[in-house]
Amino acid sequence: MPQLNPNPWFFIMLTSWFIFSFILQPKLLTFTSMNPPSNKTPTTSNTTPWTWPWT
Template sequence: MPQLNPNPWFFIMLTSWLTFSLIIQPKLLTFITMNPPYNKPPMTPKTTPWSWPWT
């Protein structure tokens, strides 16, 4: 059964994982987000009961 042979696929997976972890990810993390999160005061919504016309 060829799918049980990890010889070609393990190297490809390891190479792609290392490429992402060591090269691509640090480059992506250096970007500055356009909308940085900021602290908003917690707001509680004002709820009013619904007045049903048939009750």
């Protein structure tokens, strides 16, 4: 059963995790967010309830 042989697939898995962890991840983390979170407190607006004519 060749699918149980980890010889080629283990190397491919290690290589892909190495590329992601040490090459792609630092490059992706250097990007700045276009919409950074703000420190403002959310404001709640006071709304008046709708007066239904049939109640």
